[in-house]
Amino acid sequence: MSQERTEGDLRNTGLSLKHDREWDYELDRIISEVDERDATSVGLQFPEGLKRRGPAVVNDLRSELPDDVNVLLSGEHCYGACDLDTDLMRRTDVFVHFGHSPMKQSEKIIYVPLFSNVDVFPIMKRAFEEKLDPPEEDENVGLVTTAQHMNKFDEMREWLEGRGYTVHTRRGDERLTHEGQVLGCNYASADVDADQILYVGGGKFHPLGLAMEHPEKTVVIADPVNNVLDLADSEKFMKQRYAAVHKAMDAETWGVIFSTKIGQGRWETAQEIVENNDDAYMITMDEVTPDRLTNFGLDAYVNTACPRITTDDGPQFKQPILTPQEYRIAVGEESLEDLEFDTFHGTW
Numbered sequence: 001m002s003q004e005r006t007e008g009d010l011r012n013t014g015l016s017l018k019h020d021r022e023w024d025y026e027l028d029r030i031i032s033e034v035d036e037r038d039a040t041s042v043g044l045q046f047p048e049g050l051k052r053r054g055p056a057v058v059n060d061l062r063s064e065l066p067d068d069v070n071v072l073l074s075g076e077h078c079y080g081a082c083d084l085d086t087d088l089m090r091r092t093d094v095f096v097h098f099g100h101s102p103m104k105q106s107e108k109i110i111y112v113p114l115f116s117n118v119d120v121f122p123i124m125k126r127a128f129e130e131k132l133d134p135p136e137e138d139e140n141v142g143l144v145t146t147a148q149h150m151n152k153f154d155e156m157r158e159w160l161e162g163r164g165y166t167v168h169t170r171r172g173d174e175r176l177t178h179e180g181q182v183l184g185c186n187y188a189s190a191d192v193d194a195d196q197i198l199y200v201g202g203g204k205f206h207p208l209g210l211a212m213e214h215p216e217k218t219v220v221i222a223d224p225v226n227n228v229l230d231l232a233d234s235e236k237f238m239k240q241r242y243a244a245v246h247k248a249m250d251a252e253t254w255g256v257i258f259s260t261k262i263g264q265g266r267w268e269t270a271q272e273i274v275e276n277n278d279d280a281y282m283i284t285m286d287e288v289t290p291d292r293l294t295n296f297g298l299d300a301y302v303n304t305a306c307p308r309i310t311t312d313d314g315p316q317f318k319q320p321i322l323t324p325q326e327y328r329i330a331v332g333e334e335s336l337e338d339l340e341f342d343t344f345h346g347t348w
């Protein structure tokens with residue numbers, strides 16, 4: 001398997017655009033909703049990477065809205081549409097969530113997706129030339145992407161069809177808004193009838209989860225933002241998970257984390273563990289960070305919140321932190337060979 005890393009090579013990408021990128025905050029839509037609902041308070045929630053744009057958006061809204069309308073920014077962490085600031089939502093008449101596609105529609109929430117304007121086709125061309133099986137050998141290809149690039153999805157499909165592929169796509173389940181969309185916790189859209197999947201998007205963890213969920217498929221990563229072309233290789237990642245499970249096998253006491261974030265709660269999963277293990281304690285929290293667990297002094301933890309906390313941040317925790325299935329393996333209820341990527345389905 002050839003591993004090609006070209007991070008930092010910005011040629012033939014749209015990355016230069018990033019610096020003068022203009023997001024469409026859909027201010028007109030927000031203003032007309034405020035007007036229609038006679039709202040006197042508006043809450044804005046940005047994902048981490050876009051928080052610094054918040055004050056300027058508030059200024060723009062203030063200049064257009066009546067003087068008696070308050071605009072508030074959420075200072076809570078935000079990692080996805082699963083992670084709405086419900087407290088700010090309760091305190092405001094209109095709540096605007098930027099940067100993610102809706103996980104669940106609600107009258108009060110305006111979702112503003114903020115699509116990337118990076119050109120996806122140079123890296124797709126390289127994927128076609130260097131990594132995908134040519135259509136003469138395998139005409140079937142699955143196509144998935146993240147919410148950020150969803151606005152180009154139809155063009156991507158046509159581009160591949162124009163090169164002779166039959167493109168397989170589907171909308172996974174109700175946690176996903178769009179056909180072909182994947183989340184860090186849900187790859188159901190890749191459940192298609194093709195042995196090769198083209199993932200167009202950033203971040204190395206999405207495709208790893210994808211490769212683990214679909215070990216029988218070749219997952220080609222085409223990252224248009226960092227100009228990275230690669231094949232997803234879950235082996236190293238699996239070793240890290242095996243090591244965490246082994247370490248937790250000696251644990252006598254367990255903390256079972258139940259998330260209070262609106263779209264990350266798996267109550268039944270957490271409850272079942274605590275009911276069946278007298279040495280397990282349910283811990284409720286919103287942000288799951290190593291320092292918040294330290295004072296409990298337990299031997300190991302099971303995370304039923306966002307799976308990426310376990311898989312991406314796991315090594316930062318002092319004690320082993322496992323997914324629910326990894327817990328069952330550690331206590332001998334399941335076999336290590338059955339280890340799967342932890343995924344999250346449904347909404348709330």
Ligand code: SF4
Binds near residue numbers: 080184
């Ligand atoms: S649970 Fe985690 S991976 Fe899934 S949408 Fe929320 S933040 Fe993203």
